[in-house]
Amino acid sequence: MAVTIRDVAEKAGVGLGTVSRTLNGAAHVRAATRARIEAAMRELGFQPNPHASNLKRATATTIGFFFSSSHHRPLSDPFFSTLMSGLADEATAQGYDLLVASAPADGGELEKLERFVAGGRVSGVILTDTRINDTRVEFLRKAGTPFVAFGRVKPASAAPCIDVDGRLGVETAVKHLFARGHTAIGLIGLPEDLTCAADRVEGYRLGYAHARRKVDEHAIVMGCLTESDGSRATEALLSLPKPPTAIIACSDVLALGALRAIHQRGLEVGRDLALVGFDDIPLAAHTSPPLTTLHQPIYAIATDLVRMLIKRINGEPVARKVIKPELIERESTARPAGSLRGSP
Amino acid sequence: MAVTIRDVAEKAGVGLGTVSRTLNGAAHVRAATRARIEAAMRELGFQPNPHASNLKRATATTIGFFFSSSHHRPLSDPFFSTLMSGLADEATAQGYDLLVASAPADGGELEKLERFVAGGRVSGVILTDTRINDTRVEFLRKAGTPFVAFGRVKPASAAPCIDVDGRLGVETAVKHLFARGHTAIGLIGLPEDLTCAADRVEGYRLGYAHARRKVDEHAIVMGCLTESDGSRATEALLSLPKPPTAIIACSDVLALGALRAIHQRGLEVGRDLALVGFDDIPLAAHTSPPLTTLHQPIYAIATDLVRMLIKRINGEPVARKVIKPELIERESTARPAGSLRGSP
DNA sequence: CGTAGAATTGGAAACGTTTCCAAATCGTTC
DNA sequence: GAACGATTTGGAAACGTTTCCAATTCTACG
DSSP states (O other), X not given: OOOOHHHHHHHHTOOHHHHHHHHTTTTTOOHHHHHHHHHHHHHHTOOOOHHHHHHHHTOOSEEEEEEESSXXXXXXXXXXXXXXXXXXXXXXXXXXXXXXXXXOSSXXXXXXXXHHHGGGSOSEEEEESOBTTOHHHHHHHHHTOOEEEESOOSSTTTOOEEEEOHHHHHXXXXXXXXXXXXXXXXXXXXXXXXXXXXHHHHHHHHHHHHTTOOOOGGGEEEOOSSHHHHHHHHHHHHTSSSOOSEEEESSHHHHHHHHXXXXXXXXOBTTTBEEEEEEOXXXXXXXXXXXXXXXXXXXXXXXXXXXHHHHHHTTOOOOOEEEOOEXXXXXXXXXXXXXXXXXX | OOOOHHHHHHHHTOOHHHHHHHHTTTTTXXXXXXXXXXXXXXXXXXXXXXXXXXXXXXXXXXXXXXXXXXXXXXXXXXXXXXXXXXXXXXXXXTTOEEEEEEEOSSSSHHHHHHHHHGGGSOSEEEEESOBTTOHXXXXXXXXXXXXXXXXXXXXXXXXXXXXXXXXXXXXXHHHHHHXXXXXXXXXXXXXXXXXXXXXXXXXXXXXXXXXXXXXXXXXXXXOOXXXXXXXXXXXXHHTSSSOOSEEEESSHHHHHHHHHHHHHTTOOBTTTBEEEEEEOOGGGGGSSSOOEXXXXXXHHHHHHHHHHHHHHHTTOOOOOEEEOOEEEOOGGGXXXXXXXXXXX
């Protein structure tokens, strides 16, 4: 049987309470006593039993990360694993455990979430890819569980969140392309139920409005989040009677698909067509040609989410954050439209 | 305060023990009684407190997944997130929680692992990317914690594992390339402390031996696991006095780097040079040209690891598994060597 | 209907902490 | 050195389960 607080107390010749106080911040313990207790702990190899303390405290030092397994985002999206790593690193650094659960968006999501929250299994939850009318948000708000989200949260009062300003991002991209002489820009959008989807389309329209140009509604294709979706959407765009000379894909994985579709048409990105992605996954710098894209600092966002959640758990006020995506210019948009092959 | 087992017992007019038994498999509870108890549970919205049961049972229904954050594999490797998803899905499906922790391979890894294991925080651990003389294996073996690993485990008695037969895989690739008329094949290897690294090099040598050819030691370049490493290694291979006409990269991410480096030299994969990857990440089917690669069923491996671990936790015997990677032929090796531009 | 044996049931004790209150000790000041 | 407040300390009770044993209730059979 493992060594308990009682063994430590006995060995150090003190009471149970004193050992417990030493464990938790050492308030009201004389330095000499504490030293003795700590020595005893070391000597006995004492490890506090988390279950006992969780039970008594009716909470856990555990953060829950909940993601939809089969929603839109493919499992292999580098976005996801970078986020995951940031969460794990920061949670560990802050002395929290990270509990991970997945559920298909369509079925049993709330049940999973309930189990997650029930009995204080976690002290707070992190959501990602928030949706319009997100039932998870509603559920957590009702349950009174502290949570934060990556992606806008609808009743702003429900929880703080980190949101990347996709509107600004796409608008910047559109302006960038217009500045390089493009006139017809295609947009590959995200699944419409994601909060960020509408934003990005809006940014697209803003960019057009700013240039006093009229949006060709056929040049907006809504996709999902996989590479194949990107290819398909690009096919559609290139088959338009008046195909665009530039394409903005709302995620890098979509852009990778676009890259391939363009290539398969015998065209070359950067020479025949411009392409802009969104995310700046590490791979984006390494495609051929390297991809101009809107950078989201995903790892930093992940660590920040953890810090925000912990503050929230501790009852401190936390403000929502909006991050401006930065346009990373690479070769996929290097050539001005006028010099593109096949341009008028 | 939450509703407890005691409230349920009272409401259903039964004793504590009966409710508890109903919760855990309903052994020795009459159907009528159980129905009454379940009704009471539903009515009161009872959720068992996991901390209490963990404390009493001195264990948790929790699986720990431990990964090295900054070892070699980049955070964004799709390999990793696919694995992660498989673990999460299967653990959830089996009624287990998944606890995730990361630590840099060089510092504090064992301390993290200890905290992980201490006090029964997890009932078993899953490791990945096992290393030669892996201290984690040693630690877990000594601690008596059930664990399984993705990657060979050295004292085979320590734990069951799933290993992909990299030797066979690379040998197959070499044979495939020889069969297509190649004579000089470069190999981009993995970090040498990984158990799988040596295997793959060995497979390479076997393939050469089988063809009664002599290995050019300069054609073996050890890399890490990032895209840039792949580029760098490819640069080195292409700068050899007698550059290879085909390259095998020991991971798809490395192959992506190779793809770029080759492209930057003005060469084209599939036309001027053949390329084979390892992993078959989803992207591999979508590069240009699509990548011939050795398929590892990562998601299936992940779910299987979970099942194996649970068996192990329950004391059932579990055998190690060796998976044969399957060569997926795509266009990156489509053309026989004789037709390659610049071939003799 | 009685009885043995099996199946079901009730409830006390225990898991290892934290938390509270009362008791003991300390340090100051008169 | 007495008195007093502040600080430190000890330990019982409680957190919500599980698990055991003993007690009770069934079932089947003569």
